[in-house]
Amino acid sequence: MDKDTLQKKYFVQIILEWSSKYKRDFEWRKNRNPYRIFVAELLLKRTTSKAATRVFHEFITKYPDIFALADADIDGLKLIIKPIGLYEQRSKGLVRAARCLVNTFKGEFPRSKDQLLSIPHVGEYTAGCILSFGMGIPSPVVDSNVQRVLSRVFCSSVGDKPSIDSTIKLAQTLIPKGRHVDFNYALIDFGAVVCTYRGCYGDTCPLKDICDIYFMLKNHNE
Numbered sequence: 001m002d003k004d005t006l007q008k009k010y011f012v013q014i015i016l017e018w019s020s021k022y023k024r025d026f027e028w029r030k031n032r033n034p035y036r037i038f039v040a041e042l043l044l045k046r047t048t049s050k051a052a053t054r055v056f057h058e059f060i061t062k063y064p065d066i067f068a069l070a071d072a073d074i075d076g077l078k079l080i081i082k083p084i085g086l087y088e089q090r091s092k093g094l095v096r097a098a099r100c101l102v103n104t105f106k107g108e109f110p111r112s113k114d115q116l117l118s119i120p121h122v123g124e125y126t127a128g129c130i131l132s133f134g135m136g137i138p139s140p141v142v143d144s145n146v147q148r149v150l151s152r153v154f155c156s157s158v159g160d161k162p163s164i165d166s167t168i169k170l171a172q173t174l175i176p177k178g179r180h181v182d183f184n185y186a187l188i189d190f191g192a193v194v195c196t197y198r199g200c201y202g203d204t205c206p207l208k209d210i211c212d213i214y215f216m217l218k219n220h221n222e
């Protein structure tokens with residue numbers, strides 16, 4: 001097995017093992033369906049998981065499906081979303097997307113990424129989440145946290161500032177058969193908790209033995 005293949009193999013093993021101990025628990029990760037994932041991702045845009053957690057339950061209780069959301073009264077929606085900010089844009093965006101789903105797709109989330117991307121406010125990342133977490137279709141899920149982890153660990157092969165497209169391609173090659181949900185959640189959590197924007201976790205990081213940037217920093221400091 002060549003070096004790149006081995007690095008990928010150990011990366012997947014280590015990240016899944018780490019996640020088995022430290023996986024984060026959010027309400028939208030339970031009873032998953034495309035609608036719950038779609039709502040969670042739109043609420044999570046430009047806010048923290050902690051803030052989104054505060055409104056998710058009430059939101060889903062009041063608007064349990066795409067049809068209820070498409071019919072929502074904007075003022076009622078704003079009241080629920082207000083605690084997480086940007087409530088004007090968020091509420092209009094959610095209803096716009098829901099109406100598109102009802103009018104164009106009869107209320108069914110399409111199973112193709114291109115069709116998901118035609119829905120307002122659904123970008124690459126949200127489409128990946130809906131496919132992987134909501135529909136069980138293996139798909140890469142790359143947000144800025146995941147992009148940071150992959151570009152640090154694999155920077156010898158993808159460079160330290162890879163484009164989103166090349167990172168998505170790399171993520172696609174890493175997805176383990178039958179474990180895409182666990183793997184994608186593991187990557188998201190690892191980028192949010194360990195390999196953060198604040199810098200490298202250092203000697204205690206479980207990925208340090210296979211991480212390109214860790215080796216480069218270490219050699220540079222020696």
Ligand code: SF4
Pocket residue numbers: 149152153194195196199200201202205206207208211212213214
């Ligand atoms: S060793 Fe540092 S840079 Fe590499 S994955 Fe761990 S925290 Fe991130």
